[in-house]
Amino acid sequence: MKYHTPATFEDAVGIAANATGVTRFLAGGTDVLVQLRADIVTPDDLIDVKHIPGVRDMTQNPDGSWTIGVAVAGAEMTENPALIADWPGVVEGMDLIGSTQVQGRATLTGNLCNGSPAGDAVPGMIAAGASVSVTGPDGSREVAVEDIPTGPGRTSLAKGEMVTAVHLPARGQNGGDAYLRFIPRTEMDIAVVGCAVNLRVDGDTITEARVALGAVAPTARLVEDAATALIGSKLDDAALEALAAAASAACNPIDDKRGTIEFRTHVAGVLAQRAAKIAYARARGEK
Amino acid sequence: MTQVHVTTTVNGDEVEFLADPRETLLDCLRDKVGMTGAKEGCGTGDCGACSVTLDGRLVCSCLVLGVEAEGKDIGTIEGMADGDDLHPLQAKFIEYAALQCGICTPGILVATEALLKKSPDPSEEEVRYWLAGNLCRCTGYDKIIRAVLDTARDLREGV
Numbered sequence: 001m002k003y004h005t006p007a008t009f010e011d012a013v014g015i016a017a018n019a020t021g022v023t024r025f026l027a028g029g030t031d032v033l034v035q036l037r038a039d040i041v042t043p044d045d046l047i048d049v050k051h052i053p054g055v056r057d058m059t060q061n062p063d064g065s066w067t068i069g070v071a072v073a074g075a076e077m078t079e080n081p082a083l084i085a086d087w088p089g090v091v092e093g094m095d096l097i098g099s100t101q102v103q104g105r106a107t108l109t110g111n112l113c114n115g116s117p118a119g120d121a122v123p124g125m126i127a128a129g130a131s132v133s134v135t136g137p138d139g140s141r142e143v144a145v146e147d148i149p150t151g152p153g154r155t156s157l158a159k160g161e162m163v164t165a166v167h168l169p170a171r172g173q174n175g176g177d178a179y180l181r182f183i184p185r186t187e188m189d190i191a192v193v194g195c196a197v198n199l200r201v202d203g204d205t206i207t208e209a210r211v212a213l214g215a216v217a218p219t220a221r222l223v224e225d226a227a228t229a230l231i232g233s234k235l236d237d238a239a240l241e242a243l244a245a246a247a248s249a250a251c252n253p254i255d256d257k258r259g260t261i262e263f264r265t266h267v268a269g270v271l272a273q274r275a276a277k278i279a280y281a282r283a284r285g286e287k
Numbered sequence: 288m289t290q291v292h293v294t295t296t297v298n299g300d301e302v303e304f305l306a307d308p309r310e311t312l313l314d315c316l317r318d319k320v321g322m323t324g325a326k327e328g329c330g331t332g333d334c335g336a337c338s339v340t341l342d343g344r345l346v347c348s349c350l351v352l353g354v355e356a357e358g359k360d361i362g363t364i365e366g367m368a369d370g371d372d373l374h375p376l377q378a379k380f381i382e383y384a385a386l387q388c389g390i391c392t393p394g395i396l397v398a399t400e401a402l403l404k405k406s407p408d409p410s411e412e413e414v415r416y417w418l419a420g421n422l423c424r425c426t427g428y429d430k431i432i433r434a435v436l437d438t439a440r441d442l443r444e445g446v
């Protein structure tokens with residue numbers, strides 16, 4: 001295994017594009033090292049992104065949007081009050097990952113690019129309408145977060161391509177988001193179902209919504225029917241019922257000892273309702 | 288496999304070692320630097336026995352590569368006592384019998400020292416969540432939690 005510490009994204013991409021064997025990027029390493037030590041993936045080239053200037057920065061841009069560097073650890077996000085005020089759901093998804101020690105290292109980008117359908121930070125980013133900058137040998141592009149994962153452990157990134165930043169839109173007025181997951185324990189477990197809701201209100205009425213589910217399909221996914229169930233409503237019982245039905249209908253989960261298909265499908269609806277209530281309260285300033 | 292020369296700071300002292308890039312910081316600390324305080328319980332980030340600080344941030348040293356330590360500032364359990372004078376957390380752990388076999392203890396001490404630096408007046412719930420990644424098979428946790436809360440109180444009151 002060769003360990004690289006490129007000082008620019010161009011150099012990192014160059015190494016990745018010219019590599020002939022297994023390549024991994026190293027952000028927090030909390031997936032890479034576990035896979036390395038279990039002999040699941042031993043990269044021939046390991047490209048540490050943490051020496052590239054700016055990767056540890058969290059910046060609020062003049063238009064209110066956020067740019068989060070690819071090496072920003074979860075613990076740094078949970079210590080940023082302005083980010084929490086804007087995107088509490090995104091931060092709470094990240095904060096659920098692992099222990100304090102894992103939080104000291106794990107990143108949003110690593111969670112996304114690892115490609116686990118159960119990645120806890122991914123539904124929140126999708127619901128927020130987040131995108132990532134992707135750079136490769138043929139140039140750069142902006143990609144919606146929901147278009148990155150293509151299946152368990154797989155992404156749409158081509159050989160030599162890497163994520164160079166995560167972008168969260170400007171929060172704007174009267175918006176709120178939330179993420180909830182179900183696990184059999186209270187901490188340190190992999191989501192059986194995860195759900196993020198992001199919405200905006202005008203008075204009592206929901207005017208915009210995005211709903212994303214994790215761990216119930218081969219990738220985290222945006223559920224448009226669930227958003228449709230919310231938009232135009234005042235989060236009344238009928239809307240909540242339609243929301244749960246749409247969330248459950250979007251499930252195509254695995255069946256295992258941690259959660260049967262029936263259970264995961266049902267819980268997706270329940271979590272969607274609960275997350276929607278929290279997001280709605282946040283949007284109305286009832287924190 | 289080519290070895291990489293790493294220069295790093297451990298508990299304030301400059302340290303150098305040669306590492307295979309696949310080796311973890313935990314293995315480097317134990318086998319090359321000779322600091323065996325950090326333990327390997329699982330090697331997969333689940334147990335916290337290998338906890339150290341990396342530039343002040345609590346991490347599992349089994350999930351950090353030795354080569355990543357280049358130019359960093361590492362804190363281990365060996366740096367906690369001041370000569371023969373135990374750190375208040377260490378003294379309190381003994382007083383409360385908050386350890387039995389002791390495998391988890393260095394990691395829990397390093398983790399709780401980091402907690403008290405960040406949050407001098409933690410609630411019991413906060414301590415329990417902070418230590419969710421530190422497993423102990425002996426004590427049942429209760430003595431650990433009480434020792435930490437009591438130390439925090441002493442430190443706040445300047446005892």
Ligand SMILES: Cc1cc2nc3c(=O)[nH]c(=O)nc-3n(C[C@H](O)[C@H](O)[C@H](O)COP(=O)(O)OP(=O)(O)OC[C@H]3O[C@@H](n4cnc5c(N)ncnc54)[C@H](O)[C@@H]3O)c2cc1C
Pocket residue numbers: 023024025026027028029030031032033034049070096097098099102105106107108109110111112113114118119120121157161162163164188189190191331332333
């Ligand atoms: C004890 C423990 C508990 C955990 N609990 C949870 C949990 O509750 N929920 C959860 O979702 N996850 C959990 N995880 C998994 C892991 O911590 C997360 O997925 C984390 O967000 C990964 O981030 P990282 O920075 O450590 O990624 P890394 O391990 O550094 O990288 C992960 C993957 O992303 C790729 N990658 C990294 N950076 C880039 C880039 N810039 N461009 C392209 N590809 C890139 C790497 O090549 C690699 O394939 C846990 C892990 C451990 C060890």
Ligand code: FES
Pocket residue numbers: 326327328329330331332333334335336337338347348349350
């Ligand atoms: S040995 Fe590192 S967490 Fe268990």
Ligand code: FES
Pocket residue numbers: 385386387388389390391392422423424425426
């Ligand atoms: S004292 Fe034995 S594991 Fe904690």
